[in-house]
Amino acid sequence: MTRRNQTVISQFLLLGLPITAEHQHLFYALFLAMYLTTVLGNLIIIILILLDSHLHTPMYLFLSNLSFSDLCFSSVTMPKFLQNMQSQDLSITYASCLTQMYFFVFFGVMESFLLVVMAYDRYVAICFPLHYTSIMSLKLCVSLVVLSWLLTTLHAMLHTLLMARLSFCEDNVIPHFFCDMSTFLKLACSNTHDNELAIFILGGPIVVLPFLLIIVSYAKVVSFIFKVPSSQGIHKAFSTCGSHLSVVSLFYGPIIGLYLCPLANNSTVKETVMSLMYTLVTPMLNPFIYSLRNRDVKGALERVVCKKLILSFL
Numbered sequence: 001m002t003r004r005n006q007t008v009i010s011q012f013l014l015l016g017l018p019i020t021a022e023h024q025h026l027f028y029a030l031f032l033a034m035y036l037t038t039v040l041g042n043l044i045i046i047i048l049i050l051l052d053s054h055l056h057t058p059m060y061l062f063l064s065n066l067s068f069s070d071l072c073f074s075s076v077t078m079p080k081f082l083q084n085m086q087s088q089d090l091s092i093t094y095a096s097c098l099t100q101m102y103f104f105v106f107f108g109v110m111e112s113f114l115l116v117v118m119a120y121d122r123y124v125a126i127c128f129p130l131h132y133t134s135i136m137s138l139k140l141c142v143s144l145v146v147l148s149w150l151l152t153t154l155h156a157m158l159h160t161l162l163m164a165r166l167s168f169c170e171d172n173v174i175p176h177f178f179c180d181m182s183t184f185l186k187l188a189c190s191n192t193h194d195n196e197l198a199i200f201i202l203g204g205p206i207v208v209l210p211f212l213l214i215i216v217s218y219a220k221v222v223s224f225i226f227k228v229p230s231s232q233g234i235h236k237a238f239s240t241c242g243s244h245l246s247v248v249s250l251f252y253g254p255i256i257g258l259y260l261c262p263l264a265n266n267s268t269v270k271e272t273v274m275s276l277m278y279t280l281v282t283p284m285l286n287p288f289i290y291s292l293r294n295r296d297v298k299g300a301l302e303r304v305v306c307k308k309l310i311l312s313f314l
């Protein structure tokens with residue numbers, strides 16, 4: 001007799017996206033190009049921040065962590081998705097599925113926390129410019145980053161351990177391109193009450209609360225901005241916050257639409273496509289948002305490139 005916590009199924013099938021055979025190679029090339037752009041763009045941001053001393057500030061410390069999180073978040077799902085598209089082998093082992101789920105939750109929650117920390121950094125920079133250096137000290141910045149990593153580790157581990165207790169007996173088809181937690185729960189043939197309770201209790205503090213904190217911080221920023229008599233000061237403040245607000249919208253928009261405000265007629269295909277938005281499109285666009293609208297990043301790129309060119313001619 002099989003025990004309740006024993007896993008009978010050793011592998012699952014990831015259906016991916018409903019792409020016809022004649023369009024398979026076209027979409028493979030598109031997704032591969034987008035993934036490589038994501039990796040390259042975020043790596044450039046990280047390397048620039050490491051190499052250029054002008055970017056050794058709290059804002060860019062958080063941005064480097066966000067870029068690393070974006071790179072890893074996309075890498076959790078896309079390589080396996082691309083491999084499945086190329087080989088037509090849809091299988092993924094049970095252990096790989098749990099591992100993918102752990103890192104997906106980890107880097108997804110990490111991004112949420114980092115966006116809150118960056119919102120606080122912008123709030124202090126605009127509303128308390130004279131005290132910015134003393135408030136955003138190196139100790140506080142490192143503490144905020146370490147706390148974010150610690151909380152996300154515990155959160156991802158809790159969900160993964162609860163998933164590992166479940167039994168899967170018959171259905172092993174996952175109508176998604178990665179091991180999505182909610183889809184995975186529907187396949188279980190054992191009691192999922194503890195998992196659903198954990199998602200319900202922790203979902204608010206992990207997703208809703210950070211989003212509300214970001215909204216509150218920017219409400220205070222906007223309130224402060226309109227008290228500033230200088231139009232130049234208003235323009236500078238909006239340009240400072242614009243990039244971060246764009247990233248917040250790209251990250252939380254699909255998540256709110258998919259998980260917090262689901263439509264009754266949402267099909268599996270629509271949910272899969274929306275998931276693709278925040279797992280691939282958002283991490284790909286983030287480096288462009290920060291680099292194209294940020295003079296510091298563009299200046300750092302010019303300095304690093306010029307330095308390399310000079311050294312190559314010596």
